[in-house]
Amino acid sequence: MPTLWFILVAVMLATYVVLDGFDLGAGIVYLLVAKNDDERRIILRAIGPVWDGNEVWLLAAGGTLYFAFPLLYASSFSGFYLPLMMILWLLMLRGLGIEFRHQLHHQLWKSFWDVAFSISSLLLAIFFGAALGNVVRGVPLNNEHYFFEPLWTSFMVVPDSGILDWFTTLMGLVAMFTLTAHGANYISLKTDGEIQQRSRAAAARAWWGVLLTSLLALVAVSYVRPDAWGNYVNFPWGYLFPIASVLGLAGMYFFRLNGKDFKAFLSSSLFIVGMLCATAFSLYPCLLPASTDPTYSVTVSNAAASEYGLTVGLVWWIIGIMLATGYFTYVYRSFRGKVSSVEEGQY
Secondary structure, rough: OOHHHHHHHHHHHHHHHHHHHHHHHHHHHHHHHOOOHHHHHHHHHHHOOOOHHHHHHHHHHHHHHHHHHHHHHHHHHOOOOOHHHHHHHHHHHHHHHHHOOOOOHHHHHHHHHHHHOOOHHHHHHHHHHHHHHHHHHOEEEOOOOOOOOOOOOOOOOOOOOEEEEEEEHHHHHHHHHHHHHHHHHHHHOOOOOHHHHHHHHHHHHHHHHHHHHHHHHHHHHHHHHHHHHHHHHOOOHHHHHHHHHHHHHHHHHHHHHOOOOHHHHHHHHHHHHHHHHHHHHHHHHHHEOOOOOHHHHHHHHHHOOHHHHHHHHHHHHHHHHHHHHHHHHHHHHHHOOOOOOOOOOOO
């Protein structure tokens, strides 16, 4: 049962990154592909019906994590308190940028919130990538499974590293380029004309960043966590995940060349899912590795709630996920198609 909940949490986090990832990516390319107010309103209309709903998956994943692995939840907040607060502020600032820009019809007001929306989206992508880097690298857990990390120390990968070092920064860059390409693919799918062409160009440039940083991250993971490949040796079927990532990366390139925006978007989604699943597979059964002593690591077995609680919770989780899936299916079907005009009073 704990292993099943590990899979469910991983699936929910992957779903969040795919869905809210294109919102973040749209924010990153927002000022690059939209050259005037009307074009910026079109981009905001492309994500407007879904962006706040997509963030629900982050809350749902956090709630599931709290229920299924309470020790992991407590340990993570003990050491990641500062970056989590920064992420919450960035999420709020990003939402304010979307909702406040149309409240006053003044160019300075709109420009301020446009920059706030774009910068907060960029920083969120980097922070999420750095967070994943911390999980892969390990954190300085003590024998009670608690820890504290400053924002940075020597910027080197050592047992008492800070939240930011060269490895976690590299992972942040991987996330930034990946979500930039993902968001540009989505904007290309939802728009036409000059915005679409600029978005395709942005996706093309970001693709090379994804390729380069991903290769560097692959080498870096082998250096920082040489045991990360243990599960792949013992269970070769796990190579399906990195193969999916490679196929997604190749699809992003070839489908974009052929102007097939929907398939390019699906390919970037496949790359994200494959990358996250490959990471989760390499970590299992660790949920939060300890850089101090491996015996202090938070694992699936020592962090899970009681068997009875997990069993009862599974019933309610299935009901909740069915309702959420139905809602998202309805919303995305209702707002399918391209956004090519601006309506007065919106954004």
